Amino acid sequence: xxxxxRIGRLTLDLAQESGAVLLFGLEALARGLRxxxxxxxxxxxxxxxxxxxxxxxxxxxxxxxxxxxxxxxxGFSRFEAQEAIPSIVVLSMTRELGPxxxxxxxxxxxxxxxxxELGTMRVTEQIDALETLATDxxxxxxxxxxxxxxLCLPLLVLVADVIGVLGxxxxxxxxxxxxxxxxxxxxxxxxxxxxxxxxxxxxLVFGFLIALMGCYQGYHCLGGAEGVGAAATRAVxxxxxxxxxxxxxxxxxxxxx
Amino acid sequence: MSEALARIxxxxxxxxxxxxxxxxxxDLVLHEGESLVVIGASGAGKSVLLKTILGxxxxxxxxxxxxxxxxxxxxxxxxxxxxxxxxxxxxxxxxFDSLPVWENVVFGLLARGRLARGEAREAAxxxxxxxxxxxxxxxxxxxxxxxxxxxxxxxxxAIAADPEILFFDEPTSGLDPIRADAINQLIRRTVRxxxxxxLSISHDMASVRKIADRVAMLYEGRIIWEGPVERMEHSGNPxxxxxxxxxxxxxxxxxxxxxx
Ligand SMILES: Nc1ncnc2c1ncn2[C@@H]1O[C@H](COP(=O)(O)OP(=O)(O)O)[C@@H](O)[C@H]1O
Ligand SMILES: [Mg+2]
Numbered sequence: 001x002x003x004x005x006r007i008g009r010l011t012l013d014l015a016q017e018s019g020a021v022l023l024f025g026l027e028a029l030a031r032g033l034r035x036x037x038x039x040x041x042x043x044x045x046x047x048x049x050x051x052x053x054x055x056x057x058x059x060x061x062x063x064x065x066x067x068x069x070x071x072x073x074x075g076f077s078r079f080e081a082q083e084a085i086p087s088i089v090v091l092s093m094t095r096e097l098g099p100x101x102x103x104x105x106x107x108x109x110x111x112x113x114x115x116x117e118l119g120t121m122r123v124t125e126q127i128d129a130l131e132t133l134a135t136d137x138x139x140x141x142x143x144x145x146x147x148x149x150x151l152c153l154p155l156l157v158l159v160a161d162v163i164g165v166l167g168x169x170x171x172x173x174x175x176x177x178x179x180x181x182x183x184x185x186x187x188x189x190x191x192x193x194x195x196x197x198x199x200x201x202x203x204l205v206f207g208f209l210i211a212l213m214g215c216y217q218g219y220h221c222l223g224g225a226e227g228v229g230a231a232a233t234r235a236v237x238x239x240x241x242x243x244x245x246x247x248x249x250x251x252x253x254x255x256x257x
Numbered sequence: 258m259s260e261a262l263a264r265i266x267x268x269x270x271x272x273x274x275x276x277x278x279x280x281x282x283x284d285l286v287l288h289e290g291e292s293l294v295v296i297g298a299s300g301a302g303k304s305v306l307l308k309t310i311l312g313x314x315x316x317x318x319x320x321x322x323x324x325x326x327x328x329x330x331x332x333x334x335x336x337x338x339x340x341x342x343x344x345x346x347x348x349x350x351x352x353f354d355s356l357p358v359w360e361n362v363v364f365g366l367l368a369r370g371r372l373a374r375g376e377a378r379e380a381a382x383x384x385x386x387x388x389x390x391x392x393x394x395x396x397x398x399x400x401x402x403x404x405x406x407x408x409x410x411x412x413x414x415a416i417a418a419d420p421e422i423l424f425f426d427e428p429t430s431g432l433d434p435i436r437a438d439a440i441n442q443l444i445r446r447t448v449r450x451x452x453x454x455x456l457s458i459s460h461d462m463a464s465v466r467k468i469a470d471r472v473a474m475l476y477e478g479r480i481i482w483e484g485p486v487e488r489m490e491h492s493g494n495p496x497x498x499x500x501x502x503x504x505x506x507x508x509x510x511x512x513x514x515x516x517x
Contacts, residue, residue, distance in 0.1 A: 044355075125351040128313050132340050133365035133414075 032143025065167025118218025
């Protein structure tokens with residue numbers, strides 16, 4: 001096959017796969033909304049996705065806020081603009097780094113786990129068993145995961161925003177000689193509600209995409225234990241790429257307004 | 258002829274994945290009250306056959322009727338009507354890992370609203386007792402059970418709703434001969450004892466002799482022989498002979514090697 005044909009083939013495959021993934025997600029949402037509902041499943045996923053992701057997301061946010069303060073100090077002190085640091089930190093965190101880093105961390109942790117769990121259920125025929133026992137796997141397995149991820153990611157990002165600012169604060173006050181009150185005042189000075197909200201909207205979309213990739217890959221898993229491993233890898237890689245590309249698309253949308 | 262009395266009637270059934278056919282024109286009838294066992298090599302499509310009858314896999318072509326209800330191309334309501342009649346024991350038991358044993362057993366009853374939450378545990382214990390398991394396993398998780406116990410729990414789940422038709426997918430595979438025999442006895446007792454209709458799959462000739470009234474052999478996507486279990490040993494069909502007597506040499510050697 002020559003290079004051009006291969007690129008064409010890949011593009012077609014990608015388009016077809018994306019369409020299939022999206023249809024799967026929409027079908028799960030449509031059926032899930034019609035009920036019956038499984039509150040226990042949603043609760044379990046809220047715990048799994050939200051609560052157990054707090055440490056890793058918090059740690060990432062803390063160090064990102066810290067390094068943001070340090071790096072912008074290096075740059076901005078060259079033209080006496082250090083007082084911009086609190087704004088830089090809070091805007092970068094809320095608009096961009098909070099959602100993207102939380103998204104990538106959750107994609108790695110939760111996307112892989114979902115694909116592995118559903119993949120195992122597929123290859124051990126548990127998904128078939130659900131259907132024979134009058135339970136729709138899209139309603140019972142997929143919908144709760146989609147909903148929980150869409151609820152959890154914005155909350156995780158809110159936490160990440162706060163911890164990120166705290167990280168910047170720690171470095172600025174204890175290392176760079178800022179006054180504590182001054183730093184916090186400057187943090188809030190230029191912050192608008194839209195900055196935070198745009199980040200939360202991103203988080204909602206990322207949550208949907210991460211759970212969708214995890215569920216899709218697991219649900220369509222083939223071929224035993226190896227298949228499960230491959231599904232987990234595909235889920236993480238796919239979700240990460242989607243988080244990064246949708247981040248740009250959404251930023252462009254918010255920017256255009 | 259006797260199709261009017263058939264509980265399950267499969268006609269000209271083609272099933273495949275991608276462009277590869279697995280079942281290539283299956284005709285099979287399961288009569289009221291009989292126990293039919295389908296034999297055939299690994300990968301022959303035996304599990305696919307059961308799943309197609311349950312409406313878990315969509316057929317390419319042909320017809321499957323369960324008590325007269327068409328499954329191929331059916332609505333989800335019709336599928337549910339069919340599934341409600343059938344209890345299935347999956348190959349690896351397919352117990353739900355995230356639920357304790359007792360919730361596994363009554364899962365279908367709860368999902369169909371045929372049992373209140375309050376009576377569920379009681380009902381689960383009764384079903385477990387029928388397969389010879391005591392109350393002490395009720396709160397364990399599937400991962401903590403041995404293979405034989407998992408099969409028993411799977412059997413309890415399949416019969417908990419007292420369905421009229423039972424499917425068993427390799428019920429004794431992976432078990433030692435003693436545990437396998439115990440499972441065979443349980444199957445016999447539920448099928449004969451309750452007068453149920455059963456469709457099973459097995460490689461295990463001891464199991465076939467124990468649970469079958471009638472045997473059908475699946476080869477290259479078709480039923481190449483069927484008859485009463487007593488005739489299986491002297492079928493006069495070289496494929497069946499080779500399979501039943503477990504010989505490496507015979508008409509199937511070449512294609513088995515070819516299929517890899
Ligand atoms: N969901 C599926 N997707 C693709 N191929 C499948 C699927 N299920 C089964 N097959 C293929 O169909 C063939 C028959 O499988 P199966 O019915 O499980 O065999 P067995 O007779 O051992 O039960 C195998 O080649 C298997 O790879
Ligand atoms: Mg099988």
